[in-house]
Amino acid sequence: MQPAFSVLFLTTLIGVGQGMLVALVAGQWYYVIGSGEAWESDAFYAKGAAIALVFLAAGLLASFFHLANPQRAWRTATRWRTSWLSREVVVLPAVMGLAVIWAGVHWFEVKPVLLTFSNEKSLDLTMAVGFLAAGASIVLYVVTAMIYACVRFIREWASGWTVTNFMLMGLASGFTAAAAYAALSGSRLTDFLVAGAIGLTALAGVARAAHLWRNLHLAPPSTLRAAIGVRFEPIRQITPGFGGPSFNTTEFSVHGGAGSIRGLTWDFFLLAFLLPVLLLAAGGLSGEGPFTVFAFVLQLLGLIVERWVFFAQGRHVQNLYYQAQG
Amino acid sequence: MSKQLALVIDLNVCVGCHACVTSCKEWNTSGWAGPLPDTNPYGAQPSGVFFNRVQTFECGTFPRTETIHFPKSCLHCVDAPCVPVCPTGASYKREEDGIVLVDYDKCIGCKYCSWSCPYGAREFDEIQGVMKKCTLCIDRIYDTSLPPERRKPACVLACPAGARLFGDVNDTESEASRAIIDNAGYQLMPEWGTNPANHYLPRRKIKMTLHKDELVRADNPLKVEGELPKPHFNAPSIDEMSSW
Amino acid sequence: MRDPVTSRDADFGPTEVKTTTCYMCACRCGIRVHIRGGEVRYIEGNPDHPLNQGVICAKGASGIMKQYSPARLTKPLKRKEGCERGINAFEAIGWDEAFSLLSERLGHIRSTNPSKLALFTGRDQMQALTGLFAKQFGTPNYAAHGGFCSVNMAAGLIYTFGGSFWEFGGPDLDRAKMFLMIGTAEDHHSNPMKIALAKFKRSGGRFIAVNPVRSGYAAIADEWVPIRPGTDGALLLALIHEIIELGLFDRDFLVRYTNAAELVNIDAASNEHGLFVRDPDVPVRPDTFDTPDKMWLDRLTGKPVLARSSGCDGRLMGESVLENGTPVKPAFQLLKERVADYTPEWAEQITGIPAATIRRLAHEMGVTARDQRIELPIAWTDAWGEEHDKVTGNPVAFHAMRGLAAHSNGFQTIRALGILMTILGTIDCPGGFRHRTPFPRPIPPCPKPPKGPHAIRPDTPLEGSPLGWPAEPDELAVDAEGNPLRLDKGFSWEHPLSVHGLMHNVITNAWRGDPYPIDTLFLFMSNMAWNSTMNTVEVRKMLTDKNEDGEYKIPFIVVADAFQSETVAFADLVLPDTTYLERHDVMSILDRPISEFDGPVDAVRVPVMPPLGECKPFQDVLIELGTRLKLPAFVAKDGRRKYRDYPDFITNFETEPGSGIGFLAGWRGKSGEKFMVGEPNPTQWDMYARNNNHYHYELPRSYQYMRNWNKGYLEWARRHRLVRYTDPITIHLYSEVLQKFRLAAEGKWSGKQPPDHLRERVGTFFDPLPFYHVPLEWAAVDTRRYPLAAITQRPMAMYHSWDSQNAWLRQIHTANVLYVSPLVGTASGFGDGDWVWVESQWGRVRCQARFSEAVEPGTVWTWNAIGKAAGAWGLSPDADEAKRGFLLNHLISEELPGAQAGTSVSNSDPVTGQAAWFDLRVRVVPCGPDEPAETSPQFAPLPAVPGQTGFTGRMRAFFAGKRP
Ligand SMILES: Nc1nc2c(c(=O)[nH]1)N[C@H]1C(S)=C(S)[C@@H](COP(=O)(O)OP(=O)(O)OC[C@H]3O[C@@H](n4cnc5c(=O)[nH]c(N)nc54)[C@H](O)[C@@H]3O)O[C@H]1N2
Ligand SMILES: Nc1nc2c(c(=O)[nH]1)N[C@H]1C(S)=C(S)[C@@H](COP(=O)(O)OP(=O)(O)OC[C@H]3O[C@@H](n4cnc5c(=O)[nH]c(N)nc54)[C@H](O)[C@@H]3O)O[C@H]1N2
Ligand code: SF4
Ligand code: SF4
Ligand code: SF4
Ligand code: SF4
Ligand code: SF4
Numbered sequence A: 001m002q003p004a005f006s007v008l009f010l011t012t013l014i015g016v017g018q019g020m021l022v023a024l025v026a027g028q029w030y031y032v033i034g035s036g037e038a039w040e041s042d043a044f045y046a047k048g049a050a051i052a053l054v055f056l057a058a059g060l061l062a063s064f065f066h067l068a069n070p071q072r073a074w075r076t077a078t079r080w081r082t083s084w085l086s087r088e089v090v091v092l093p094a095v096m097g098l099a100v101i102w103a104g105v106h107w108f109e110v111k112p113v114l115l116t117f118s119n120e121k122s123l124d125l126t127m128a129v130g131f132l133a134a135g136a137s138i139v140l141y142v143v144t145a146m147i148y149a150c151v152r153f154i155r156e157w158a159s160g161w162t163v164t165n166f167m168l169m170g171l172a173s174g175f176t177a178a179a180a181y182a183a184l185s186g187s188r189l190t191d192f193l194v195a196g197a198i199g200l201t202a203l204a205g206v207a208r209a210a211h212l213w214r215n216l217h218l219a220p221p222s223t224l225r226a227a228i229g230v231r232f233e234p235i236r237q238i239t240p241g242f243g244g245p246s247f248n249t250t251e252f253s254v255h256g257g258a259g260s261i262r263g264l265t266w267d268f269f270l271l272a273f274l275l276p277v278l279l280l281a282a283g284g285l286s287g288e289g290p291f292t293v294f295a296f297v298l299q300l301l302g303l304i305v306e307r308w309v310f311f312a313q314g315r316h317v318q319n320l321y322y323q324a325q326g
Numbered sequence B: 001m002s003k004q005l006a007l008v009i010d011l012n013v014c015v016g017c018h019a020c021v022t023s024c025k026e027w028n029t030s031g032w033a034g035p036l037p038d039t040n041p042y043g044a045q046p047s048g049v050f051f052n053r054v055q056t057f058e059c060g061t062f063p064r065t066e067t068i069h070f071p072k073s074c075l076h077c078v079d080a081p082c083v084p085v086c087p088t089g090a091s092y093k094r095e096e097d098g099i100v101l102v103d104y105d106k107c108i109g110c111k112y113c114s115w116s117c118p119y120g121a122r123e124f125d126e127i128q129g130v131m132k133k134c135t136l137c138i139d140r141i142y143d144t145s146l147p148p149e150r151r152k153p154a155c156v157l158a159c160p161a162g163a164r165l166f167g168d169v170n171d172t173e174s175e176a177s178r179a180i181i182d183n184a185g186y187q188l189m190p191e192w193g194t195n196p197a198n199h200y201l202p203r204r205k206i207k208m209t210l211h212k213d214e215l216v217r218a219d220n221p222l223k224v225e226g227e228l229p230k231p232h233f234n235a236p237s238i239d240e241m242s243s244w
Numbered sequence C: 001m002r003d004p005v006t007s008r009d010a011d012f013g014p015t016e017v018k019t020t021t022c023y024m025c026a027c028r029c030g031i032r033v034h035i036r037g038g039e040v041r042y043i044e045g046n047p048d049h050p051l052n053q054g055v056i057c058a059k060g061a062s063g064i065m066k067q068y069s070p071a072r073l074t075k076p077l078k079r080k081e082g083c084e085r086g087i088n089a090f091e092a093i094g095w096d097e098a099f100s101l102l103s104e105r106l107g108h109i110r111s112t113n114p115s116k117l118a119l120f121t122g123r124d125q126m127q128a129l130t131g132l133f134a135k136q137f138g139t140p141n142y143a144a145h146g147g148f149c150s151v152n153m154a155a156g157l158i159y160t161f162g163g164s165f166w167e168f169g170g171p172d173l174d175r176a177k178m179f180l181m182i183g184t185a186e187d188h189h190s191n192p193m194k195i196a197l198a199k200f201k202r203s204g205g206r207f208i209a210v211n212p213v214r215s216g217y218a219a220i221a222d223e224w225v226p227i228r229p230g231t232d233g234a235l236l237l238a239l240i241h242e243i244i245e246l247g248l249f250d251r252d253f254l255v256r257y258t259n260a261a262e263l264v265n266i267d268a269a270s271n272e273h274g275l276f277v278r279d280p281d282v283p284v285r286p287d288t289f290d291t292p293d294k295m296w297l298d299r300l301t302g303k304p305v306l307a308r309s310s311g312c313d314g315r316l317m318g319e320s321v322l323e324n325g326t327p328v329k330p331a332f333q334l335l336k337e338r339v340a341d342y343t344p345e346w347a348e349q350i351t352g353i354p355a356a357t358i359r360r361l362a363h364e365m366g367v368t369a370r371d372q373r374i375e376l377p378i379a380w381t382d383a384w385g386e387e388h389d390k391v392t393g394n395p396v397a398f399h400a401m402r403g404l405a406a407h408s409n410g411f412q413t414i415r416a417l418g419i420l421m422t423i424l425g426t427i428d429c430p431g432g433f434r435h436r437t438p439f440p441r442p443i444p445p446c447p448k449p450p451k452g453p454h455a456i457r458p459d460t461p462l463e464g465s466p467l468g469w470p471a472e473p474d475e476l477a478v479d480a481e482g483n484p485l486r487l488d489k490g491f492s493w494e495h496p497l498s499v500h501g502l503m504h505n506v507i508t509n510a511w512r513g514d515p516y517p518i519d520t521l522f523l524f525m526s527n528m529a530w531n532s533t534m535n536t537v538e539v540r541k542m543l544t545d546k547n548e549d550g551e552y553k554i555p556f557i558v559v560a561d562a563f564q565s566e567t568v569a570f571a572d573l574v575l576p577d578t579t580y581l582e583r584h585d586v587m588s589i590l591d592r593p594i595s596e597f598d599g600p601v602d603a604v605r606v607p608v609m610p611p612l613g614e615c616k617p618f619q620d621v622l623i624e625l626g627t628r629l630k631l632p633a634f635v636a637k638d639g640r641r642k643y644r645d646y647p648d649f650i651t652n653f654e655t656e657p658g659s660g661i662g663f664l665a666g667w668r669g670k671s672g673e674k675f676m677v678g679e680p681n682p683t684q685w686d687m688y689a690r691n692n693n694h695y696h697y698e699l700p701r702s703y704q705y706m707r708n709w710n711k712g713y714l715e716w717a718r719r720h721r722l723v724r725y726t727d728p729i730t731i732h733l734y735s736e737v738l739q740k741f742r743l744a745a746e747g748k749w750s751g752k753q754p755p756d757h758l759r760e761r762v763g764t765f766f767d768p769l770p771f772y773h774v775p776l777e778w779a780a781v782d783t784r785r786y787p788l789a790a791i792t793q794r795p796m797a798m799y800h801s802w803d804s805q806n807a808w809l810r811q812i813h814t815a816n817v818l819y820v821s822p823l824v825g826t827a828s829g830f831g832d833g834d835w836v837w838v839e840s841q842w843g844r845v846r847c848q849a850r851f852s853e854a855v856e857p858g859t860v861w862t863w864n865a866i867g868k869a870a871g872a873w874g875l876s877p878d879a880d881e882a883k884r885g886f887l888l889n890h891l892i893s894e895e896l897p898g899a900q901a902g903t904s905v906s907n908s909d910p911v912t913g914q915a916a917w918f919d920l921r922v923r924v925v926p927c928g929p930d931e932p933a934e935t936s937p938q939f940a941p942l943p944a945v946p947g948q949t950g951f952t953g954r955m956r957a958f959f960a961g962k963r964p
């Protein structure tokens, strides 16, 4: 498939935003259930949520570039019963709304206690909203990934791995972002977030590798025999019926093809997983903030490349009908 | 069963002339679905929006080769996968007649429906920013200002070989259904469960069987000319051996 | 959203429907043009038209984009003073200037030497008018596309049975049971053929395609018989061999309706050798075509008798000696001897078709013709007065076109096809071949070319017609020394029966001044600087080549075209024509009408749009010119203008004063009460318009079949002035006409004789019976070095070079590739999609190769006329047509080494002068790694011309009328 840059940015940027929300909420929860050291101020969470919101908003903005008629974008919310794309359109604002509320209750310290635990720590309103926001973020991963995973006609995408990966990569990048934020603001949560980022990045790398491995061994989804209903083989297309390009050749294939995909796969493994893990570890050990920031920047870049590869690798069944140049 | 309008395309007589391609473009560009724009119309790499394309395939190896001309437009799938995925509801399947349409006033041009069509039947209009596809000439087939026999899709009326039949494939009495039943009409890629309404009729071969004894006949002109070699009178006959 | 169901198309604005006749190709279908807001909204087939019955083709449906083409010319143009030809340096002028310039120049030519005007027209449909103009002007140098198109098909069959395929007749697929299509990709009867073929297949007919390539029609054949190009003669002769061998021929038909039983003088020493023996006691009318004085060998008595004597039956085989000692054989016996060695095994070696397949095909044809005979209860009377109570038909139909025609052995190959059809008894009968009015014609038809220099005189119309049908050597257009009278050497000893001229040699001959230099080359509707010329690169140079004195070798070139074609660039004067939607036209019985099997049909085209800019219908231009030049047909005795314009001309012109014969056959007579013959009718155009622009006369059923010998029909035809005589048109299984030329070559003819260096050539190829010879080019080429045959074919969605300007059609065929068998790629070391050089002895082109299993492995092919010169046709210079498209024409030579050292002859059939496009031999080699992925040769991009419509902008979103 032809990767659309708007979609690359949308999915990676909101992934970061969602992941950051989850990371920060996890940090807060970690304090609640943990040994009590990793306390952070409400302002820290509020600012963190704001940063996450920036990512979410940037993603949303990017998505508009994908629409030829953005003025009608509101309509996209109407088919949430059947369309994952529509569901995303519902859930993304929900996540953003929850993030705003979460930031708000922190900032204004609206934190009535809702529950007190045996370790004397308590679940207050900020925590509860945080859970909602984090939960919604997780749901959004599923929803976003399902947009692609439910396209049966692209076997590379139609897999649980798509969902797993969107989630793991989003979380990993979100944790890295949060770790960088924490490190820069000298937060006590830094170690926790760095550890989380390292763990999730490694996991995401492994899962992505597994997905790639799976895709290497996909049986062809359909045959030319079935496509045109003729049994007499071998079958070759002589012309698709036109001599130049068409929507069905530009949208469903990539310039550069297999060569660039292979090269970029190595690139993104390096950028999105290997280097960030090393940099995060270095940052964690040395306590130098810039390492984690650098890790995040590389990872985000790597994930954009990863997303490009993800799209480019999708081979659509319809291509059976568009094999020859006229 | 409810009505399902569709095309039945007879590969046995389609000569690949592209009449259906351009007549479709011609009707639709100035009509309800139009315009269907063309990019670089007079430059390098021209391309444009067409609802119907005629592709060519070769099967087998020389000298046993079949050349197949294969027209393809939206198949108006009964279980159209392109419809539920549309986030705006712009893509829809009409209950009255099963035609799958796009409402250009709702479409945001996200192209998601095209990803959900295994047949590559949708094409994007860059100018209007909406997805387009074969409408089954809905603006012709119900237009009461046209004489009844012209209320057919433009491509069907154009096709010089009569290779395109139009009708209700759920009505077993329709010409389209009869053609499917009589000629083993089939659907494309049934394995995806899309249940395309358009059907294709396969190649049918006419052969001739000749028996050796049909080659020579009693009134063979060679005989009239006295040219058929007659056995000589003295040539051996069974008389030499028979004993009854 | 506008509801597509309740909102009608009319809601976008009122639409007006006008009917006219399509001219996106020469098929001439009836169309209905819907116009909204002054623009074309929709063009559909006219359901009330007999030809296309409501269907339309890809081109016809794209007529809108021709109307709005960026290549349209809108102003008369004159080459800019001081600028060279070929670079589109023009200034716009007015029609007044154009006319005075032209009439002055042509007037001078006419009053000095009319031959110095060469008027050649390409794929037009108005040869009756252009031919009339040339004849009136007095020049013999006139022809249309026929010579480079399919004259072999016309001549080969018309000299055999008085009709042909192409626009003259065709297969009756309504009733045929078996159909062989040989060497046809699309042909002129585009839509009717598709309608008929599909119906034929649906009703269970067996369809066999003989073609090196399986595309288009051949794709849906029940059996594809791949054949090596140029070898069909061998296949057809082997089929004839097998059919004769098994007695599967229709003896009765042969004896009655052909010259098969007529006795031929076989005395090699005689001056009458090879002619039919004649009974001197039988009186013969001097003007008869089918003389009644020939002889038969009576089957019952074994004696020579007067042919068709009552109570006799002619023998087809055997031999005899006349009382005067002349040894004779029936023509059929000679045919039988001719094909004796043409066995299926022999043909297999040549054609690549297994002998068993050839045998089987012969058996299938023979048995189908014999056992599935159709009998229609139609009574008719034959030319000899015998009454028949039924019409019978042997339902084996054939169709063939340029696959046979465009070879230098095409004439004899097509003769073989005519004879195969004849021995199966399938001429003008149900299920077989059917004529279309005005065919059948006498063999040969009456018009004759000018017979000597006396026929060409200043200020005088030509004696004879520029094109005609020689029946004997004395009717050739040569002077006393045997030199050609025509610029193209038509009707000379090089190509005696070149009945459509040799347009493909015009530029070369004019450039060389051989046989003589000319002054003005006037081209109409012909792209002679590109796709209709051979050796394109060199020919383009000839158009700009100059004498030592700095004058162009071809002093003045006039081009009448509607679009910015490659040829326009070479003009000194450009006359912008209208499109077919903007003008009147007639499809006349005097020309090639659109007749049906059941009777004559002629048709008109009427304008449905106003002319764009200063475009003027070329018909009007000719009439204006004719008037200014005071050509007798266009002015009254006192020199006054006779016709206001073309429509007026069509209404009032009569072939001779008071003849009652004009261009249109329908609604003649003062108030339209007559047809075929009758006084001019002032409201004739309206009557055509009211009848969907055509006139169809359905012959009585008893006149619809067996028209060569149908007394009723022949008398009807004479009454309506289609023919002069009612003599039967007996099939020339054996061609005495050809034998007369051979006798001349042998020195046994008392009249004109060929110059010595051509005697052998004429003697060889003017064989009265068909024979197989390899195409001439193969003899001039090392075929081991150039092992592949290279051919082109027409795509159904493109008409020659016209349609690259069409935004819709060009998307279908944006560029062309060379289709080759994978075996060729393996042998020469290139892969699918690689760039290759295609090399012939005469030149080379670079293009992209594509593997195909649907091509005979010794053949390579490409679509015709897709490649364009950069910047032509309103396309941008980097258009794919110029960068990836190519012309095979660059590789084809217009001349071959001649019969004499140091001379050259046209690369054509030696009998008819048919351009031998498909004789080309090539090899294919991979390109070097550093070569550009671009076709070669390339030409300097042409700029637009003044007044050209043009189109800039990245997108075109055509919507007729205003969008609501
Ligand atoms: N290699 C190869 N070459 C071939 C052939 C082949 O098979 N192979 N086929 C040959 C044959 S059979 C033919 S008939 C020729 C055809 O060759 P041409 O007779 O040259 O035909 P076209 O290419 O159609 O070009 C005719 C010209 O007519 C112009 N034209 C179109 N419409 C109008 C109009 O309404 N008015 C006027 N005045 N002009 C108009 C076009 O712009 C164009 O310049 O090509 C021959 N060339
Ligand atoms: N769409 C469209 N229609 C047209 C035209 C057009 O340009 N476009 N041009 C019109 C004109 S001017 C003409 S003359 C007619 C021509 O109509 P066709 O005769 O159909 O013309 P070609 O395309 O030259 O087809 C030649 C066919 O013969 C095959 N062939 C070549 N060599 C041989 C051989 O040696 N033996 C056999 N058996 N087959 C061979 C080729 O593969 C090809 O299929 O078409 C007319 N109709
Ligand atoms: S118009 Fe008919 S014959 Fe021509 S390509 Fe289309 S379906 Fe085939
Ligand atoms: S062919 Fe494609 S676009 Fe048409 S209904 Fe089926 S899935 Fe939808
Ligand atoms: S492109 Fe239009 S029709 Fe297709 S899914 Fe998007 S909104 Fe729906
Ligand atoms: S039914 Fe109408 S819209 Fe569909 S392919 Fe045919 S002409 Fe085009
Ligand atoms: S076959 Fe020729 S005349 Fe008929 S519609 Fe097509 S282009 Fe027009």
Ligand SMILES: [Mo]
Binding pocket: C145, C148, C149, C150
């Ligand atoms: Mo032609």
